[in-house]
Structures are given as structure tokens and as C-alpha cells.
Amino acid sequence: MLKPKTHYDALVVGGGIAGQETALNLANLGYKVALVEKDYSIGGKMILLSKVFPTLDCAACITTPKVSETARHPNIDVFTYSEVEDIYKQERGFKFTLRQKPRYVTEDCTGCQLCEQVCPVVVEDQYQYGLIGRKAIFIPHSIANPRIAAIDMDNCTLCGLCENVCPPKSIDFTQTEQVTQITATAVVLATGYKLFDPTVIKRYGYGKYKNVVTAMQMERQLVPTRPFNNVLRPSDGKVPDNIAYVLCTGSRDATVGSPICSQVCCMYSTKQAQLLMGALPMADVTLYYINIRAYGKGFCEFYQQARSMGVGYVKGKVGRIFEKDNGNLIVRYEDIETGEVAETEHDLVVLSIGILPNKDYQKLFKNVIVEHDPYNYVKQVDELTSPARTSVDGVFVAGTASGPMDIPDSILSAGAASSEAASYLRKVYKQIQPSLN
Amino acid sequence: MDTKFINEVERYGADHFKACYDCGTCTAVCTLSEPGHSFPRYFVRLAKTGQKDEILRSRELWLCYACGDCSENCPRNADPAELIAALRRYTIASYEPTGLTKLIFKSNPLYILVTLVLAVIFALVLLSFHPQSDVSRWLFKYIDYETIHYTGIVAAVLMIFSLISGFFTSIKNYSPQKPMSKPWDALKKTLIEMGIFKRYQSCDTYEDSYWAGKPWIIKPWFLHFCIFWGFILLFTATAMDYLFKNPNIDVWWPTRIIGTIGGLLLMYGSTIVMIYRLLGPTKIYQSTKLADWVFLIFIWLTGFTGFWLEISIFAHDHTMLTYGILLFHVVCAVEMFLLFAFSKFAHALYRPIALYDYFRTKS
Numbered sequence: 019m020l021k022p023k024t025h026y027d028a029l030v031v032g033g034g035i036a037g038q039e040t041a042l043n044l045a046n047l048g049y050k051v052a053l054v055e056k057d058y059s060i061g062g063k064m065i066l067l068s069k070v071f072p073t074l075d076c077a078a079c080i081t082t083p084k085v086s087e088t089a090r091h092p093n094i095d096v097f098t099y100s101e102v103e104d105i106y107k108q109e110r111g112f113k114f115t116l117r118q119k120p121r122y123v124t125e126d127c128t129g130c131q132l133c134e135q136v137c138p139v140v141v142e143d144q145y146q147y148g149l150i151g152r153k154a155i156f157i158p159h160s161i162a163n164p165r166i167a168a169i170d171m172d173n174c175t176l177c178g179l180c181e182n183v184c185p186p187k188s189i190d191f192t193q194t195e196q197v198t199q200i201t202a203t204a205v206v207l208a209t210g211y212k213l214f215d216p217t218v219i220k221r222y223g224y225g226k227y228k229n230v231v232t233a234m235q236m237e238r239q240l241v242p243t244r245p246f247n248n249v250l251r252p253s254d255g256k257v258p259d260n261i262a263y264v265l266c267t268g269s270r271d272a273t274v275g276s277p278i279c280s281q282v283c284c285m286y287s288t289k290q291a292q293l294l295m296g297a298l299p300m301a302d303v304t305l306y307y308i309n310i311r312a313y314g315k316g317f318c319e320f321y322q323q324a325r326s327m328g329v330g331y332v333k334g335k336v337g338r339i340f341e342k343d344n345g346n347l348i349v350r351y352e353d354i355e356t357g358e359v360a361e362t363e364h365d366l367v368v369l370s371i372g373i374l375p376n377k378d379y380q381k382l383f384k385n386v387i388v389e390h391d392p393y394n395y396v397k398q399v400d401e402l403t404s405p406a407r408t409s410v411d412g413v414f415v416a417g418t419a420s421g422p423m424d425i426p427d428s429i430l431s432a433g434a435a436s437s438e439a440a441s442y443l444r445k446v447y448k449q450i451q452p453s454l455n
Numbered sequence: 456m457d458t459k460f461i462n463e464v465e466r467y468g469a470d471h472f473k474a475c476y477d478c479g480t481c482t483a484v485c486t487l488s489e490p491g492h493s494f495p496r497y498f499v500r501l502a503k504t505g506q507k508d509e510i511l512r513s514r515e516l517w518l519c520y521a522c523g524d525c526s527e528n529c530p531r532n533a534d535p536a537e538l539i540a541a542l543r544r545y546t547i548a549s550y551e552p553t554g555l556t557k558l559i560f561k562s563n564p565l566y567i568l569v570t571l572v573l574a575v576i577f578a579l580v581l582l583s584f585h586p587q588s589d590v591s592r593w594l595f596k597y598i599d600y601e602t603i604h605y606t607g608i609v610a611a612v613l614m615i616f617s618l619i620s621g622f623f624t625s626i627k628n629y630s631p632q633k634p635m636s637k638p639w640d641a642l643k644k645t646l647i648e649m650g651i652f653k654r655y656q657s658c659d660t661y662e663d664s665y666w667a668g669k670p671w672i673i674k675p676w677f678l679h680f681c682i683f684w685g686f687i688l689l690f691t692a693t694a695m696d697y698l699f700k701n702p703n704i705d706v707w708w709p710t711r712i713i714g715t716i717g718g719l720l721l722m723y724g725s726t727i728v729m730i731y732r733l734l735g736p737t738k739i740y741q742s743t744k745l746a747d748w749v750f751l752i753f754i755w756l757t758g759f760t761g762f763w764l765e766i767s768i769f770a771h772d773h774t775m776l777t778y779g780i781l782l783f784h785v786v787c788a789v790e791m792f793l794l795f796a797f798s799k800f801a802h803a804l805y806r807p808i809a810l811y812d813y814f815r816t817k818s
Contacts, residue, residue, distance in 0.1 A: 220663035221484065221528070266478070271530035308478040337483020337528070338661070352479025352488075352496060359482050359493040 019118055019125075020095060022198050026052040027443055029114060029202035031102050031379070034062020035081060035425060036417025036432040037208035038088045043436030045093035049443060052202065053088065054097045054116065059162035061085050062210055066145065066159070068240040070425055071289040072320035077425075078161055078242065085163045098164060107386045107410065110446060111203040114382075120193035121168040127188040129157055129165035133180035141173045143245075147235045149252075150245040155180045155189075160243045203446055204412050204439045207388070207396055208432065211373040211418040214268030214276065222264065222369060227341040228253035230367045233263075233286060240293050249297050251366045253345035258366035259300055262349055263287045264336045265307040269372025269422075278393055280372035281422040284311045287370045288321055291329040304330035304364070306351055314424070334360075339367060373422050386410045395421045406435035412446075414439045457505025464502045466561045467548075468744045469541035471534040475499045481525035481535045486657045487518055492813070494518075495525045495535035498542055510542055511549055512628045517802065517809035522658035522675060523739025527665065537742040544746055547801045550621040553613060556797045563745045570749060573610065573794070577786045580607030610793065617796040618804070625808045632816040641814040648810055649683075652676050665737045673727060681724030682754065688717025689761075715765070722758040725751055750799040753791040760784035 030041045033055030041053045053060070065085065067077035089096055099121055105114040139154035146152075146159075154173040157165060169180075169189075181189045213234060216224040224230045229251045239249045251258045265287055269280035284307065291303040310331065312321040325331060333354040340348040347367045353360045375394040382388075389397040389409040396415040400407050406414040416435035417428040448454050461473065481495045482488050488495075494515040501509050510516070519539050526536040548556040559566040582588070583603045634641075648654055655676040659666035666674050692714030699710070729751055735741035760780050767777045795801060 221661070266530075270476075270478075272532050273528060273530055277530075308476065335478035335480050335483070335530075337480045350483045352482035352493060354477055354479050357493055357497060357500070358490050359479075359485075359488045360490065 019120075019193070019196055020097060022052065022095060022097065022116055022118075022200055023050065024200060026050045026095070026200065026202045028052070028204045028206060028439055029054065029102065029112065029200075030206045030208055030416075031382070032062070032208035032210055032417075032419070033057070033060035033088070033096065033098070034208060034210045034417065034428075035064045035084070036210070036419075036428045036435075037062070037206070038084050039429050039432035040206050040208055040416045040436045040439070041094050042084070042088055042091065043433065044440060044443075045091045047440050049093065049440065051094045052097065052116070052200065053094055054100050054102050056099070056101050058099050058121070058158045058166075058168050059164070060088060060096060060098060061161070061163060063213075064425060065161060066234075066238065066241070068237055068242070069289060069293060071285045072314070072316040074289070074292070076242070082161055082163075085161075089163050096164075099168065102382060105205065105383045107383070107412070108201070110450070111201055112205055112412065113199065113201050114205075116196075116198045116200050118196040118198070120195055121166065122171065122174075122189065122191055122193050123155070123167045123169060124188045124190050124193075125164075125166065126186040127166040127184075128186055129167070130185060131157060131167075132183045132185065133167055133189070136179040136183050138177060138179065139173050139175055141170070146238050146245050147232065149235055149238055204414065204442055206406075206414045206416055206435050206439055207379050207408070207419045208416040208435070209376045209379045209419045211422065212376050214274070214280075214371040214374050216267055216369045216371055218274050219267065221338045222267065222336070222367075223339050223341060224369060227339065227347060227367075229258075229341075229345050229347055229365065230339060230369060233283070233290065233368055233370045236290055236368045237286075240290065240297065249294065251345070256345075256365065257298060257301075259298065260302045260364045261294060261304070261366045261368060262336075262347070262362070262364040263291065263303070263305040263368045263370050264339075264349070265305060265370045266335060267369040267371050268374070270308065271372075276372055276374055276393075278422065279311060281311075281427075282424050283370040283372055285314075285317055285320070285424070287368075288312075288324045288329070290368070292324050292327060295327050295329065302328075302330065304332055304362070306332050306334055306336045306349065308333070308335050314426075373418065376419065379419065383410070383413075386413075388413055391421070393421070395419065404438060405431065406438040412442060414442075457507065460505030460507060461503060464538070464541055464545065467541040467544045468560075468742075468746075469502070469534075469538040470742075471532060472499050472502060472538040473533070474531040475503075475529075475533040475535075476531055478530060480528055480530060484524050484528045485519075486524070486660065487520070487654055491817075492518065495539055498538055499533070499535060502538060502542065507549075511546055514809040514812050516543055516546060517806040518654075518813055520652070520655040520658055520676070520679070521739055522655070522664075522666075523737050524658065524661075524664060526738040526742075534738060534742060536739045540742070540744070540747075543802065544744075544799075546805070547621075547796070547799070550624045550801075550805075551617045551796050552620045553617060559797070560746060566745055566749065570790070570794075573790055574786050576603070576606055576610060577789050577793075578782060579603045581782060581785060581789075583607075614793040614796065621796045621801060622804060622808075625805050629812055634815045635817060636815060638815065641811050644814040645807055645811045648814075649807055652680055652683075655679060675728075675731075678724040678728050681720040682728070685717045685719075685721025685724060685758070688713050689721065690717075692717060714761075718758055718761050718765075721754060722762070725754045725758060729755060746799050750791075753787055753794075757784065757787040757791060760787065 027049035028044050028051050030037045030053045033053050041051045045051050064081045070077050100118045103115040105112050133155045134153045137153035137155045140151040142148045143150050143152035155167050155169045157167050265283055268274055269276050287305055294303050312318040334351040336349045336351045338350045346363050346365045348361050348363050350361045377394050391397045396419050398405050398420050399409050408415050414435045416432040479496050482493050492515050521536055523536045526534045544560045548560050559569050671677050692710050695710045731740045732743040760783050763780050
């Protein structure tokens, strides 16, 4: 387990694309950065994606070099499977508690996966969004960083088979939680977002109808390291040939407390539709939408490209989904073009789920309050001229912690946060040491 | 296209429909919506563009039973059920030729004033039938009872004239579609629907609906069923009493049994609905307007005073209070029926017409 220093110039909370970008920028300026990630691997949501829109570049190919650079940077200490607690604002900087949780596997692990082969416990794989299973000792996913196994103690039976088989003897059931008090001069919140849970919308039957999946599950079926090496529907493993996308599931919907646009679901659905056209050339793909928001650079062309490839776009939000005996699904919607209610059969329905604020940051601070906007994202107190500033001096926000945005915007936001944090650090150090130039 | 029409609809009590962003969720979740009869978004479109003629002609306005599924699921909280209720008030007011309904539906104080003034007039008219009673003798010292008599008759004629006019206006708006079924078949289906509310029962049936899994005895369709049959039975009992001219007060006298059952149904339905409208378990009850209250209160008061009288008769209670209650009871009943074309009650006329037209043109 990495031993933390007693002081860092900046604490970055969250190791997704925005957190990494912020940490790298600050580290390259010479500042010491603590990057704290609650998950087993850094990389956030982006490392799990297939391609990025509108360029169709491989997401993993963009994010893994950045992940490696972050992990190996001499000025960055990456704390995975760790949490930040009790941040106190002090006269200069912040004091916080770092809780490093035990993986029960030491850094000696070579990532050989022999332990995975012998482990007798199979549980749902959260990194494949429940599509397949994983073992109780596991490497999170094939491009995880650090590539160190971890034991999921909630499911482990303590049989010790992994301990016997591990070549470098890296399994250590005696590992305990390490709690350390650390100080940092500035804090950057890059806590990201949470995916919308579609079980809230009972009309769509997610969790009840097997062939209703989320877009994240479809995304995992399209990545190079996909679990089935094909696109299959869950109920019977059939290759689907008529796929529907339900856009705005859990965004622009006041009934589920998410009244704003997710900014990404139009475009990632369009992207997945294009990828499906490639993966399943005979399949029909239909997108049910309220409005197509193709607002970014190259987005509209990307949307038109999908249309010309034969992706069906139907204006009208799906109101209800029914399941047939053979597992096919009937979607009921109003075709806005004609004003008539219609029902269409599909053999797989993908819910293009929206994004919700990750409210964890609201509990971090003890003696100051980081204000939130009406939608519970971190409030940008000066959105137009200083977008990374929050209501607390010395706390900055990067990426989707401040609102829904796509990957390029997250990286832009992280750039803003790192430069604002750097100038803040410079100002503070100049006060302490006026001779600093 | 009439852009001012939005303001007009708002005056009839639709406060939220402008928030609609045309996603069609309301139409898709509505169990009564079907190809050729797709609503409620249809009405949002008509209201926004001010297509008054289309609204007045629309059969779907009356096919809706206001279960409120659309409003529960509307992602913009645009409350389409509230809009439908407002457009019904607009249609009732437009079908009624005197213009009085237009005024009272748009102004709550005026609505209350008109209701009370009419109640006083009807009370005076009723008293004028018996100018020998103590109250009347005292009263008619000040007012000429002939005048009152004529006022009442004029009011009654006006009401009946409005009713007939509304009926023919609605008939005139018959859809121009080719009839697909025989008039008798359509009539049969309409009567069955009016009797058992099969279409209303199909509302609120999905597991995400507020009423799903609740006992049928407290479901909105059953309460509507109770009020409807309560009316029918009480009307039958009253008519039988009048025809046979036999004020038999025996509990087991058929007329009495029919009346008591009708009264119980009416009281049960209206009481529970009033509780719902007070507590607002779903959006549709939260957007209760004065017109809903006036109608409900009339039903409830008529039923309540009716039972009071029944008990008083058995108890041989012939005090002044009983006569006062009798007067009150008759005034409520008379006013409720005479305000038929001027109130929410008019749906009892327009829905059967719409249902008939719907069944006639449905393939």
C-alpha cells in the first residue's frame, strides 16, 4: 500500500479523465499531487467505453496512455480504492483524512490471473455492467491500472485457494485499512457523475424484461475487450436484428428529478448505432428521440452520417414497453410527425440513460460548504469568467462534477481547473515566501 | 392559428401546459389513446395553436376519463389532464348559448355568487308555491310572489333551452368520417360503456400507476360508477314516487329501497372523491378547480340532506328544521339539474354523444 506524504500541493478527488488531466497538468508544473480514486482502477467511466464521438476514435487508445502517464508520474501519488474524508479548511490550505482500503493483494501482484482461475466464487461483474460474471478475486478489467488483483471481501469465502496458487505470494489477508491525516494547499473536485438507474422508470421494464438493456451495457458489448465478442441479447443469446434506442431515459425528465439534458445521450446513441451498423450489418437500428441535439463540432455531420447509413430516427419519446412471450419487445410511442400513437416490435431495446450528479462531494467538507447548483452539481460561482471556481476559496471543480458534459468538454474543464489551481497555488506560496518569482 | 387562445385557456384553469416540449409521453402512456384517437398531446397542440374549432369538434375530449396517468408521467410537469379539464370547461361554455358559463368558469367569485343567487331564487320560487306558510306570509309582504314565480320559470326555461342547444351543437359536430358500424350496435356499446365503464377500468392498470394493486372499492372508476348509478337510481325512485303518487314510507317499499341504495352509492362515491380532492394523492386531484368542487358539493349536499329527511320521516320529526332541510334538499337538487348545461354536469350529456360517435366510426 502506497505510503502517503504529509503534505501535497493539490488534492485531486476522482481519477477519471478530468481528474487525471488536472493532476497531470499540475504535476508537470512541478506541484506534488495526491490523486484519490475510490475505485480499484483509475480511468473512470471513459476507460470502459468503446469509441468516442464524433471521430470514432478508440476510447481506450486515448485514455490508457493518459492513465499510464498519471500512474507513473513522479509528482503524482495515485491512491486507488481509497477515499477522502473530513476536509477542513485551514488558514492556508486544507486538512483531510485519507482512508486507504485493503485490496488484500500487495503491489507484488504481477496480474497473471492464476488466482481468478482457482477462485470458486462467481458474482456479477460490475465492470461489465452485469453482462457476465467475475470471481471474488479479480482484476477489475483488462486495461485496469494498477493491474493488481483485489479481493471482494463481501463475497470471498476465505478458502485460501488463491493464496496457494499465487506465484509472487502477493495475497495478504491480514491487510488493514490505513487512515492518514494529510494537508493540501488546494483541492480539485473531479468526482464525476453517476449513471441514471432506469429501474426508476417502471414503464420501461428495465430489470424485469431481459432484453431491455442500458446503453452502458451495449457499450460494453461493443468495446474491443467485449465479453461475448459479439452483440447478443440477454434473454436467449440471439444476435439482435432490430434494435431500438430510447433516448432521454432519465434526462430532461422532471418526474425522475433530472430535468436537464445529459448532453451525451443523443450522440453516444448515434455512435452506437453506427457501430452496430458495422457489427451487425443486417440489423435495423431505430432511435426514438425528443430532439436530436447535435450541437458540437462535427456532431451534426456525424448525425447525418448515421442517417445516411440507414439508422432510423423516429421523433417521439417511448412511453411504455411491453414484453412478448418470445422476449421481443413492443415499444409504444407517439409518432410526433403524424401525431398518432404507434406500437413497434423490436428484439432488443437499449435505454440511452442520462447522467446524474455525484453528490458525494457534499459530504466531504466539514467546516465550509461547497455550494451546489439547482441540479446538485458543484456550483460554478463565476461560470463565465472563472469556470473552475467554487464557493470555497482554494477548491476547484473539473469535469462532470460541475454539470453534464462530453469527454472533450471534460478535458477542457480539467484544463481550466488545473490552470486556476496553479495560479491559486502560486499566489498562496508567494504570500508565504515573497521572494518567489 | 390564434396565438391569443393560450391566454383564454389559462383563464379556464390550465396553468402548466405551455411547458410541453412535444415528446408524446402522455399519448404513449394513455391506455385509451389509439391510432386515429391519439391524445392528450393533440390537445396541447390545438391549445397552443389556438384551433378552437378542432377543440370543439373533438370527440377525444370526452372519451378521456381523467385518470391522470399522462400528468403523472409528464417529464415537463405540463399536466395534460389539467389542460383537458380546462378545455372541457371551455367546450361546455362554448356550447352553452347564453354566455353565462363563460363568465362563471373564468371567475371564481362570480361562480359562487351566481350559484348562491340562483339558490335563493329557487328557494323563493318553491316558497311561492305555498304562499300560505308562515315563512311565505312573512316573506311575501315584501316581495310580490308572482314576480318570483316568473323569475323561476324564466330561469328554468333558460336552462332547458341551453341544454337542448348544447345537445344539438354537439350533435352538429358529428365527425364527417364514414360510419363503420350500425347505429344500434354503436348505441348498445355506448350504453354498456355508460353502465360499467369498461374503458375507465382499463385506466390505471399498469404496475407503475398509483392505483395499481389498490382495492377496486377505492379506485376512481368505481367511485365514478357509484356516483353515476346513485344518480340513476335516485332519479328512478323520484320518478316512481311521482308516477305512483304513493308517498309510502315503508322501508321495504321498492321505491324506498331503490332510493336508499342510490343514495348510499352517491354518498359513498362523492365522499371519497371529495377526500381525494382534498388530500391530492395524484396530480389529477391536486389540480382541482372550483367547478369540480361546486359539482361535488351539490351532489354531496343533495345526498346528505336526502338521508337526513329519510331519517326524520321515520322518526316522525315534523319540526321547522325538517322543513328547512326539505327546502334545502329540493333547492340543491333543482339547482344541480337546472345548472346541468352550465356546469361540469354537462359531461353526462356530451360524453355519451362522443362515445356513440366513437363506436359508430370505429372499425
